[in-house]
Amino acid sequence: MMVQKQVWHRRTRYLIVTQNAATVQLELYKEPQDPDGVTAFICCLWVNEEERKHGHAGRLLDRAEEIAAREGHKRVHLEWCSLDSPQWVLEWYLRRGYEEQEFGHNSSLLVKELNQIK
Ligand SMILES: CC(C)(COP(=O)(O)OP(=O)(O)OC[C@H]1O[C@@H](n2cnc3c(N)ncnc32)[C@H](O)[C@@H]1OP(=O)(O)O)[C@@H](O)C(=O)NCCC(=O)NCCS
Incomplete structure (x- = not known):
């Protein structure tokens, strides 16, 4: 797994890549x-x-959540959109501890508390 850290003015972006996959x-x-x-x-x-x-x-996702927790973030968000991803993807996020914070017409904003991640 390769992790690239990009430090921009108002944000830091991590690109996490599994080679060729x-x-x-x-x-x-x-x-x-x-x-x-x-x-x-x-x-x-x-x-x-x-x-x-x-x-x-x-x-x-494990790695992304670990990095966010290590950098001091208490929770992490992501968006699921039914136009891009089937329902089972949303159900998988819920199994991973994400909760629906907002429901849109075609999408959901999900949040996961990171306090259990070291
Ligand atoms: C969604 C996606 C990233 C999953 O990638 P993946 O490497 O196949 O997923 P994993 O092998 O890590 O499996 C993740 C979970 O989904 C389940 N799963 C995988 N493919 C599945 C399928 N076709 N139907 C139902 N469940 C499935 C696995 O059983 C696993 O569940 P578990 O952790 O409870 O055992 C991949 O299908 C993809 O790139 N889809 C298109 C882009 C997309 O929808 N991205 C999400 C944006 S919100």
């Missing part, structure tokens, strides 16, 4: 971004089709 991004903000209080946001989780169902996504 999968990637996810983690955005860490210095200030809450909106009334939902988002300071850590996971996005763009993608596993190449031929590499799916081998646990890559779970390991990438």
Whole structure:
């Protein structure tokens, strides 16, 4: 797994990549971004089709959540959109400890408390 840390003016972005298979991004903000209080946001989780169902996504999310916790963030958000991802993906996030904070027409904003992650 490769982790690249990019330090920008108002945020730090981590690109986490499993070679030739999968990637996810983690955005860490210095200030809450909106009334939902988002300071850590996971996005763009993608596993190449031929590499799916081998646990890559779970390991990438583990790493992203660990980094957010280590950097002092108490919770992490992500968005699930029914136009991009089937229902089982939402159910998987819920099994991983995410809770639906907001429900949109086609999407949900999910949040996970990171206090159990060392
Ligand atoms: C969603 C995605 C990232 C999952 O990647 P993956 O590497 O195949 O996932 P994993 O092998 O780590 O499996 C994760 C969980 O989903 C389950 N799962 C995987 N494929 C599944 C399928 N087709 N149907 C139902 N459940 C499935 C696994 O059993 C596992 O559950 P568990 O942790 O409770 O055992 C991948 O399908 C993908 O890239 N999809 C397109 C992009 C996308 O939807 N990204 C999410 C944006 S919110």
